[in-house]
Amino acid sequence: MMDSKLPNVGTTIFTTIGKLAHKHNAVNLSQGFPNFGADAALLDLAQQAISSGHNQYAPMQGIYSLREVIADKIESLYGRYYHPENEITITASATQGIFTAISAFIKPNDEVVVFKPAYDCYEPAIELCGGIVVPIQLESANFKIQWDVFKSTISHKTKMVIINTPHNPTGTILSKEDMTQLQLILEGTDIIVVSDEVYEHLVFDGNQHESVAKYKDLATRSIICASFGKTFHVTGWKMGYCAAPKELMAEFQKVHQYVVFCVNHPMQRAVAEYLRTPENYLGLNQFYQQKRDYFLSAIEDSRFIKTPSAGTYFQVLDYSKITAENDIAYAERLIREYKIASIPISVFNLNKQDNQQLRFCFAKTEETLDKAAEILNTL
Numbered sequence: 535m536m537d538s539k540l541p542n543v544g545t546t547i548f549t550t551i552g553k554l555a556h557k558h559n560a561v562n563l564s565q566g567f568p569n570f571g572a573d574a575a576l577l578d579l580a581q582q583a584i585s586s587g588h589n590q591y592a593p594m595q596g597i598y599s600l601r602e603v604i605a606d607k608i609e610s611l612y613g614r615y616y617h618p619e620n621e622i623t624i625t626a627s628a629t630q631g632i633f634t635a636i637s638a639f640i641k642p643n644d645e646v647v648v649f650k651p652a653y654d655c656y657e658p659a660i661e662l663c664g665g666i667v668v669p670i671q672l673e674s675a676n677f678k679i680q681w682d683v684f685k686s687t688i689s690h691k692t693k694m695v696i697i698n699t700p701h702n703p704t705g706t707i708l709s710k711e712d713m714t715q716l717q718l719i720l721e722g723t724d725i726i727v728v729s730d731e732v733y734e735h736l737v738f739d740g741n742q743h744e745s746v747a748k749y750k751d752l753a754t755r756s757i758i759c760a761s762f763g764k765t766f767h768v769t770g771w772k773m774g775y776c777a778a779p780k781e782l783m784a785e786f787q788k789v790h791q792y793v794v795f796c797v798n799h800p801m802q803r804a805v806a807e808y809l810r811t812p813e814n815y816l817g818l819n820q821f822y823q824q825k826r827d828y829f830l831s832a833i834e835d836s837r838f839i840k841t842p843s844a845g846t847y848f849q850v851l852d853y854s855k856i857t858a859e860n861d862i863a864y865a866e867r868l869i870r871e872y873k874i875a876s877i878p879i880s881v882f883n884l885n886k887q888d889n890q891q892l893r894f895c896f897a898k899t900e901e902t903l904d905k906a907a908e909i910l911n912t913l
């Protein structure tokens with residue numbers, strides 16, 4: 535028997551559902567990626583970067599021009615300047631940034647607080663470092679963090695807390711009050727925050743993204759993880775960045791340089807150029823809000839209970855008025871019998887708690903959303 539370092543990790547739900555969806559030729563709203571192309575201007579920039587010869591290793595931290603434009607972007611949006619010299623690192627996607635941030639700081643028996651439901655890459659990284667995941671399950675009615683519960687959970691053993699706003703899988707966002715509470719509770723501790731902000735440009739209904747960068751005391755203890763894949767409809771490029779104060783970034787880079795050393799060079803050139811035009815990302819809120827509204831109005835008469843997503847490109851639907859089946863069984867039956875794929879929320883919950891909720895990705899063309907709605911309205 536193999537002595538596994540991750541005995542509880544098997545095939546992820548995304549693979550299982552993806553395979554089943556493929557087999558049954560289902561409308562696939564399960565995995566989180568767009569089924570439409572990226573801006574042709576960005577693709578041209580990538581091609582130009584390749585043909586003009588930027589095909590050898592980039593610097594370990596990423597090319598300077600990209601780090602510079604990221605520093606300006608964060609400052610103009612959130613009012614804090616991260617120095618491109620030593621406070622920003624380009625990563626091979628947010629997943630690598632998060633993994634590296636956790637590996638750089640977590641030692642055996644360090645506790646890391648994770649709010650559940652949670653995106654699935656945090657916990658294996660913590661466990662590989664010998665850290666202890668301390669989960670806090672959020673109520674399925676609104677997924678709000680009860681800050682008094684968080685306060686009573688942390689102790690001298692807590693090394694890190696991972697937050698994620700806008701939040702996958704629930705489509706909720708943290709408010710100014712949430713961030714202020716977090717900042718206050720962490721005051722006087724050495725707790726590090728890993729802030730997963732990959733959906734920072736997908737916030738709806740006139741709300742603002744509350745980056746940790748906006749909160750002075752929080753920012754000094756935080757590592758921000760961001761993803762160009764999400765922002766520019768190029769999830770396959772697997773490129774992102776981390777930003778943190780220089781003391782934290784120095785430790786991050788010690789690990790980063792032995793995980794990947796450096797990241798895809800021509801794509802960095804393309805993104806550096808593309809980021810110079812803020813309109814290339816500032817319109818995303820509206821673009822995805824329209825998709826959310828299109829999807830929700832198309833399924834308005836369905837029997838699902840729908841609380842509109844406040845951010846990300848995911849919509850949670852509660853099917854408790856339709857059937858009493860558990861969410862994994864129902865998600866699988868929807869693929870087999872109705873040819874529509876979604877992700878059951880229980881897989882992200884503590885002890886796979888089932889609240890009869892499914893996650894649907896609306897980063898899809900109107901044609902795909904129409905096909906999905908047609909099916910969902912019959913249930």
Ligand SMILES: Cc1ncc(COP(=O)(O)O)c(C=O)c1O
Nearest residue numbers: 566627628629653702732761763
């Ligand atoms: C919350 C969250 N964090 C991180 C990631 C990973 O992003 P990337 O593709 O840049 O690794 C995802 C992707 O789905 C996500 O939803």
